[in-house]
Amino acid sequence: MAEPSFDNLPDGPGVEELKVPSFDYAKSFAGSKTPIVIDNGSYQMRAGWASENDPRYVFHNVVTKFRNKKISNSGIVLVGNDAYTDSTARSNIKSAFDSGILNNYDVLENSFDYVFSMLGCEGSSIEHPIVLTELLCAPYSTRKSTSELLFEGYSVPSISYTVDSLCSYYNYETSQSRGPSNKSTGLMVSSGNNSTQIIPIYDSRPLLNYAKRINIGGNDLSDYMHKLLQAKYPSFPVKLTNWHTQYMVHNYTYFSSDYCTELAGYLDKSNLNAHDKMIQFPFPVPTREEKTEEELAQIAERRREQALKLQELAAKSRVEKLVAREQELEELQALKEAKDTYSPSEFLSELREYGLKTIADLDDAISKSVAIIERARKKSLGETLDEKPSLPPECPLVDIPDAELDEAGIKEKRKQKLLKANYEARERARQLKEIEQQKKEEEAKKDEEFRLNRFDQWLDELKNRRLSVLSKINERKQKYKELNERRSQAAQARMKNIADLASNETPPNGSSASSTGAKRRRRNNGSADKEDTFGADDEDWSIYRDISKEEDEEEEEEDKLNLNQCNELLERYAPDYLAGLDREAKNRIQNTLMYRFSEGTQEAILDETAAQPSKDEAWQLEIDTAARQYQMHLNIERIRVPEVLFQPSIIGIDQSGIVETISQILKNIKDHPASEFVKNIYLTGGGFAMIPGLSQRLESELRMVMPIGTDIRIHFAENPLLDAWRGAAKWARSPTFSDSCVTRQMYLECGGDYLKEHALSNRYYKATELQPKVNPS
Known part of the structure; x- marks a missing residue:
């Protein structure tokens, strides 16, 4: 299967080349009264001279402070792209906008300072008219505060407010070959960072009474992408920033031509590879230390020394335990031999000192101690036993x-x-070891003959033996998991059994715990007769866990040894079998829907493999595992995120989608046929207009609501990000521009919220006064 498409995601926004101030102001613009055009967007600000075709400065409309006591105690203000030059300053980035509404005028003032200084304007006042873009239906308060800032702070001669989407349409209209004299009719659809504006235009005149604004923009798509990825990868090691999700929306999403149909088969294995996009974040590559033969020999020697030390410690511990048990056995035997020297009551008292009640209990304890000592000797002596038999010790007093x-x-x-x-x-022990060794040799010989004569049957039995061992190991893991959960039924039942055994006066093994435990209980003033509350406290749980760890260690080691032996034989005589098991395990994982959703079509990495990889394969596997932790797979998100524009209910917004909104606008316009407007639909803006597939999807959706045979044509802006600035610059060069400006005298006479209407501006609507409520009485 082909690998999914793969991209390395940068660790942050690339810092563009730092902007250089202009030095041609005195030569080219001083005293010329050339308007300064500022497209004040919530994502980017674009500024330049109206006499030029493109803005001189395009930068992120953000401000931050860089604090460095060596340079300045008050901090340095960084504006636009300069705000990303220092990683510590990024956390303090601020915008002049909140949900698309201009409300932070300190940040706006810093942006204006930056623009005017970069353009070369010096002095206490700006002697150039200002063309400033704003949103459709911008609040009066924002215009009032902006006018106050420009007139009072910069002493500008005049300001002209234009709607950014209308400027974009004006640029499109005047760029057509027919020239600006011919009138045009159409729909202006402008997507911004926080909203989408839809304005019907008839004979080049915007019908703002029918215009609508949808509160969905590029920022909403980025936020939704952020939430989806957080839910999909809850423990992702890299913190996702708004820049990351914005980058993914702009580069990897697209509008589906048929959302429901495509979504239904998106995760099919045959389909997924064509749609899945794997994003690789920077990750720490594991270091591989190449050791020389001398270093490897030194490491092996150190390991041998450590193993010997551990063996010595274990042997010492076994000897100490064996000596303690032998001493206890001597005491019990001495007590039995001295029975006749005690009266019955005194002998019972002595028995109680050892936690015993009757002579039968004493005999049982002695026999159990002998058995325990014999087993301990076998285990201890069998490991260091010489092959040659030693001479018997001289024991002349034994028979006396x-x-x-x-x-x-x-x-x-x-x-x-x-x-x-x-x-x-x-x-x-030596004889038993020889017998066991002979049995093993005979079994190995029989097994070899069996393999040579009946290989298929031998292989089947080997596979079954391996499966049996694996089953025991998995059952033990499940058992440990249940026992380590304090509230599980298995753990509670086992703690109860331990408590019952601990509270019993007669220990089951007659070991040293019997005497010391009984004496301890006697010292505790007969606490054995009281109710045992073992397991009620957290300390009891820690004791229980220590006991749990000590159990079944020998059996676990034996199972691991058997499993390794089976794997070695299979690797030698059936090398494809273990690799086939790994392939089957990977296929089971890869065929699950959740794996395809989060990991795409790439091959699964197993935690434990049956086949043993080589050193190079293991090293590559380690790198792949580290890289996999820093990967994201975009599949369903690629069409689900843009679908918000057509179905806002996906993100919980109670609004109509773009098609329903356009349909409602066309229904409201009674004086003109709807077919005239859909002949010329113009898309612009940086929110979603640049996402692929929008025109095809919008056209197919509109055909469903328009009459059959309606001519629908959709046009795109040449540059959706610069289109509004270019239109505003053309408007500033037009003969009617001077009539659209609010001069300083008008500001002083009418106030900051005064708006002079023109073809590209908002409309002024007088707020209706609230009528006092009439008391019916």
């Missing part, structure tokens, strides 16, 4: 009765008994 010996002789006799028992145990 105690009555014929003094006290020192009796003690020496006991030592000789222990030496003899130790020797006999070693001999038995």
